[in-house]
Amino acid sequence: MCLKYKIARLLGLILLVAAITAPSIYAAWWDRDTIPLPSGTEEVFQETRNISGTEFVLKYYTNSQDAKAISDFFRSKLTALGWKEKELLKEMSQIPNLKIPGSVEDMLAANSIFERGGETVMINFLPQGAVQDGKTRFTIARGNTEAKKEPKEDDFIPRLSGKPKLDIAPVYPAAALISLSENAGFMRATYFSKDDIDKVSEFYKNKMLAYGWSITDEKPLQKLDSGEPDPSSLCPDCPKDKKIQQAIKPVDMEVQELNFSNKEGDRCIVALAVAGPKDAVGDKLKNTTTVMVQYEKAGK
Amino acid sequence: MFTYFHDHKNKYNKGQLAPVYILILVIVIIMAMVTVNLSKVAMTKTDTSNSADAGAIATGAIMANAFNSAAVQNSQMITTYWSTYASIALMFSYAFTKLTMAFMSATSALSTASAVMGVATCATSCVALTTIRTTYPLLNSAILNLGTVVTTIYAIGIAILGASIVQHYYYASIRKMAIKGRSSSIRNGHGFVFSNSGTGQKLKAGSPPADAGDSLKRNGYRDSYVDFLDGIGDDEYYNYSWKDGQDRSHSVDSRVHTNEVKDFELTVAVLPSLAETAALTAAKMLIGLAETALFDAKLDYIAAAVYFTTACAKMPCCFSGTPAAPACCTVCEADALAGKAALIPGVAGNTSALFLMTGAFALLVGALAGLLPGPTITASGEWDDIMFFDCWINDIKHDHLVRVDTKQSHQGGDLGLWKSSYPDTASYAVVDFSGRGSIFPLNPRYGSDIVEVDKN
Numbered sequence: 001m002c003l004k005y006k007i008a009r010l011l012g013l014i015l016l017v018a019a020i021t022a023p024s025i026y027a028a029w030w031d032r033d034t035i036p037l038p039s040g041t042e043e044v045f046q047e048t049r050n051i052s053g054t055e056f057v058l059k060y061y062t063n064s065q066d067a068k069a070i071s072d073f074f075r076s077k078l079t080a081l082g083w084k085e086k087e088l089l090k091e092m093s094q095i096p097n098l099k100i101p102g103s104v105e106d107m108l109a110a111n112s113i114f115e116r117g118g119e120t121v122m123i124n125f126l127p128q129g130a131v132q133d134g135k136t137r138f139t140i141a142r143g144n145t146e147a148k149k150e151p152k153e154d155d156f157i158p159r160l161s162g163k164p165k166l167d168i169a170p171v172y173p174a175a176a177l178i179s180l181s182e183n184a185g186f187m188r189a190t191y192f193s194k195d196d197i198d199k200v201s202e203f204y205k206n207k208m209l210a211y212g213w214s215i216t217d218e219k220p221l222q223k224l225d226s227g228e229p230d231p232s233s234l235c236p237d238c239p240k241d242k243k244i245q246q247a248i249k250p251v252d253m254e255v256q257e258l259n260f261s262n263k264e265g266d267r268c269i270v271a272l273a274v275a276g277p278k279d280a281v282g283d284k285l286k287n288t289t290t291v292m293v294q295y296e297k298a299g300k
Numbered sequence: 301m302f303t304y305f306h307d308h309k310n311k312y313n314k315g316q317l318a319p320v321y322i323l324i325l326v327i328v329i330i331m332a333m334v335t336v337n338l339s340k341v342a343m344t345k346t347d348t349s350n351s352a353d354a355g356a357i358a359t360g361a362i363m364a365n366a367f368n369s370a371a372v373q374n375s376q377m378i379t380t381y382w383s384t385y386a387s388i389a390l391m392f393s394y395a396f397t398k399l400t401m402a403f404m405s406a407t408s409a410l411s412t413a414s415a416v417m418g419v420a421t422c423a424t425s426c427v428a429l430t431t432i433r434t435t436y437p438l439l440n441s442a443i444l445n446l447g448t449v450v451t452t453i454y455a456i457g458i459a460i461l462g463a464s465i466v467q468h469y470y471y472a473s474i475r476k477m478a479i480k481g482r483s484s485s486i487r488n489g490h491g492f493v494f495s496n497s498g499t500g501q502k503l504k505a506g507s508p509p510a511d512a513g514d515s516l517k518r519n520g521y522r523d524s525y526v527d528f529l530d531g532i533g534d535d536e537y538y539n540y541s542w543k544d545g546q547d548r549s550h551s552v553d554s555r556v557h558t559n560e561v562k563d564f565e566l567t568v569a570v571l572p573s574l575a576e577t578a579a580l581t582a583a584k585m586l587i588g589l590a591e592t593a594l595f596d597a598k599l600d601y602i603a604a605a606v607y608f609t610t611a612c613a614k615m616p617c618c619f620s621g622t623p624a625a626p627a628c629c630t631v632c633e634a635d636a637l638a639g640k641a642a643l644i645p646g647v648a649g650n651t652s653a654l655f656l657m658t659g660a661f662a663l664l665v666g667a668l669a670g671l672l673p674g675p676t677i678t679a680s681g682e683w684d685d686i687m688f689f690d691c692w693i694n695d696i697k698h699d700h701l702v703r704v705d706t707k708q709s710h711q712g713g714d715l716g717l718w719k720s721s722y723p724d725t726a727s728y729a730v731v732d733f734s735g736r737g738s739i740f741p742l743n744p745r746y747g748s749d750i751v752e753v754d755k756n
Contacts, residue, residue, distance in 0.1 A: 044379065049387055052394040052452050060383060088393060091400045098661050104669045113393060122393060124386045127672055133741035139386035156455040158387060178462040181380065188469065190462045224687055226574035234571070234579050235659075235666045243589065244659040247582040251574050253461075255686060271469065273686075275461050275577045290462045294469055 035121060035140055036081075038073045040064055044137075048161035053151025054120070055161070056143035062135045067110045067125045070136060074112060074123055083114035083121065099237035103127070118146025157192060164189050168295045169268055170207040172200055175291065185297030193289045197221070197274045200289045201256055204270045213260035213268055224253045225278075250278050265298035340710075341722055347498035348706050349727040349754060351554070354496040355704040359489030359556055360731030360748030363702060366481020366561075367737055368744035370474050370696060375742040377470045378692045384463035385671055388456055392668045395452040399587075399664070402445035403657050406594060409435040409442070410650040413601060417643040422618055422632035425611035428639065432605050439598040439650075446591045446657075453584045453664070457577060460671075460689070464573035467690040475564055475681055478696060482561045483534035485702070490532045493554035493706050499525060499540060502550065516543045546713055553707040563697035564679045567740075569689035571670030576689065579670065583663035586656045593653035600646025607639030693739055700734040700746070727754040 046059040063070055075085065089108040092098065100108070107127055114121045119142065126137040159176040166187045175191035182188075193200055205215065231238065231248045238244050253275040260268040271292040412435050420428040500522060507523040518524050519542035528540055541551040571579065614635065617628035673691045705728040712720035730752035737746030 045383075047383065051387060051390050052448075052455065056390070058383070058386060058390075060379075060386070086397070088396055088400070091404075092396060092661075095400065095403055095658060095661060097658050098665075100665055101669050103672055104665050107389070107668070107672075108393075108396075111389065111393065113397075122390050124389050124393075126382050126385060137382050139383075139390075141386070141390055153451050153454070156451045158391065158455050158459045178458065179380075179384070179466055181376070181466075188466065190466050192458050192462060219683075222683060224574070224684065226572070226578055226687070229575060229578045234575055235582070235663045237666065238659055238662040239655065241655070241659065243656065244582075244586065244663075247585040247589075247659070248578060248663075249581065251578045251581060253574055253577075253687065255683060269469070271465060273461060273465050275457075275574065277578075277581050288458070290458070290465060292462075292465050292469060294473070296473075 035142065036073075036077045037061070038063055038065060038070050050155065050157065050159040050161075051141065051143070053155040054143040054145050056122075056141040058139055058141045060137070060139050062137055064135060067136050067138070070138060071110050071112060071123070071125070074114075078114050078121065081116075083116045086113040086115055088113060097239060101237065115145075118144055120145040166295065168266075169211055169213070169270070169293045170204070172203055172291060178290070185299075187293075187295040189293050191291045191293070193291060194287070195289060196287055197254060197256065197272050197289045200291055201258070201272055204258055204272075204291075208258075208260050208268070208270070212262045214262070215258060216261050217257075217259040219255075219257040219259075221254055221256045224255065226251045226253075251276060252278050267296045267298075269294040341725070343498070344708050344710060344722065345725045345727070347496065348708050348725045349729075351493040351496040351498075351552075352704045352706040352727040352729040353750065353753065355489040355493035355554065355556060355706065356702050356729035356731040356750060357748060358492040359485045359558060359702040359704065360733040360750075362481060362485035362488055363558060363700075364733040364735060364737070364746035364748050366478050366485065367696065367698075367700075367733070367739065367746040369481070370478045370693070371737060371739045371742050371744040371746075373470075373474045373477065374693045374739050377467065377474065377690070378740075378742075380463075380466060380470060381673075381691045384459065384467075388459050388463070388671060389668065391452055391456045391459065392664065395449050395456070395664060396661075398445045398448045398452065399657060399661055402442040402449065402590075403654065403661075405438040405442035405445070406590075406650060406654055406657065409438040409594075409597070409601075410647060410654065412438070413597075413604075413643055413647050413650060416604075417640050417647060420608065420636050420640045420643075422611055422615055422629060422636045425608045425615055425632065425636045425639070428636070429605055429608035429612050432601050432608060432639075432643075435601050436598060439594050439601070442653075443591055443594050443598075446587050446594070449660075450584055450587050450591075453580050453587070456667075457580050460573055460576050460580075464689045465686065468686045468688075471564070471566060471679065471685070471690050471693060472681070474693060475561075475679075478561045482558060485558065486534040486536070486556045487532055489556035489702070489704060490538050490554045491529060493556070493704060494525075494529060494532075494538075494540060494552065497552045497554075497706065497708065499550075499552050502544070503542065504545070516541055516549070520544055548711040548713060549709070550711065551707075551709040553705075555705040556702070557704075558702040559698055561696060561698060562681070564681070565694040565697060566677050566679045566685075566688070567673050567691045567694045568675060568677055569671050569691060570674030571667070571689070572687045573689045574687050576667055576670055579663050579667040583660040583667070586660040586663065590653040590656040590660065593649040593656065597646040597649035597653065600642055600644075600649065604639040604642035604646065607635045607642060611635035611639060695739050700732055702731040702733065702748075704729050704731075729753045 041061045041063045044060040044062055048057050110125045112123050122141040124139045157176045160180060164180055164187050165182055172193050175193040178190040178192050180189045228250055229248050231245050234248055256272045258270040273290045412431055416428045416432050503522045503525055504520055505522050508518040508521040512518045532538055536557055537555045539553045543549055611632045614628045614632035618625055618632045676694050679685045707726040709724045710722045712722050729750055731748045732751045733746055733748040735745050735747030737743055
């Protein structure tokens, strides 16, 4: 047998083996990239949201198993797939004099953070028994947390990807979409703007006209006061220290509501709010505005 | 009389039975009229009962529908709370991670600086210099991480305020829908009462002529009745009265009662949203103070390093054994001591920063615990409710009962010999629309059943 023939046979054999094993290698790789789910899991919805400078895909699931069983499932499966668990509760327990209440301890014990090659997966449970319908609700958030650049302050805004399907009202310039709920003839969107409430209010009063809306009612700016906060209820486990007690200050909230209607009889509510410390000049939250736009088609 | 006829029957050959017939006829007529009268009373009674039953079933069915819609909407409110909670909890996890990292870095810097402070002399000044320099990156890292925590708290504040407003309007729209549902049920209940009361067939067709007379006479026409039906609102009591062509008065009453839908029991988060804002603001303030303390500590450590650099430079001379050595040692020891002294405020600042971070930690942990479902409140529907962070509607306080009472009055006619009169007829029906429904946990199975009727 000549050498050429032998080489050709060997190559053929290698190709054959590669052809046979390729799908399983590919499948294994594919499986490696997929987050396994416990049996009986149902996806409720998903959204893409910016969390602390990283875009995370959040998938919301329900399952009839309890949180511990689901948590154990993820711990064993993800570890097998090369994910490394970050033990936040263990790390936090090293902080001296930090008392973690049982409810938070249970929550953090069930929740887990896994990291692998610049990716982060966070699994969060709505506390067991919160919604008493026998279902465990959990969320898997997955994002690439490998820092390409230092995130700026704006990157931290919990911005939701996408925009409303219905173009029924103007969006304040540079406002970030925070939440969105839409169904037939109904839309509720919340935005966050770094401008003050008066400016945003004026914008809606003027620009809604271009969308065929006319103002029907205006609830004037109202100030809601928290009163003097009680440090013992706000932070029962805080160290008893003057500096800490002094940091707990009264806050207030300013709210305004604009009601609009159009020729078709549809209604639109624009609610504006700002909250922050009463006496804080230049507080970041105090100089920003949350806007909620709620649209209801006539007859809804 | 019969005996008389019998005794004298031979005298009367013709018409002797006529009085009997007349008498029988009178009796038959009276009986017929009584029968007609009774049947009319019975028919009116049937109409009254039917209208009460129909009105109660219609009201109950619409109330059940309103409660079922509220239950479905409530499940969406739960989902919104869930998604809010999940994303905010993730932000908290991030803040905790960064705060822990900052705490660990600052702790390492503190233990390093404390160790240096304990041993720094002229002899160890070079080691002290190298060692104290290792605290800079640790403190830089801590300061950087604290900055990230502050920004994350800012983002959490945005998310909480936005979510509390969304949840408030979610609740407000469910509340509005349920209140509207009650109004609609009452309106429809009255509609069914009147539609089944037999009123329409008792009225003249068409519109009242211009000279029809007063409003009662005008009401005797079907178009006026239709206008009345169109104008029915959500009041508990309605009455339709009219006069017929013979000037007889007629009246139909409808009373539809179901309790108001006003008390909504809400499960709200442990802390109201303003308390959350207060906790977050305080945590932010403490972290700001910790950042400043760490920055000042770093400056103190740098100042100490400057002294250790001088001491380290003098150290070879101090241990050289040359005549200049004692002088070098004095300066070297003095610099080492000055370095130690410079470390004291640094260590104090570093310690204070750790203490402040622990406070911030406790506040953040409290704020996270504050997002969990907590007490149940009865919401008024006013703006003050917006201060709470609504999780979901726990219940809509209602006895789930509908009661419909109907009454009809029809004046009899004067027939000369005979004056008919009809008693007022009344009836009622009670419907329970509880079914197996519940607002929370979601079970949209409210359904109406008649549970009590007028047995007369």
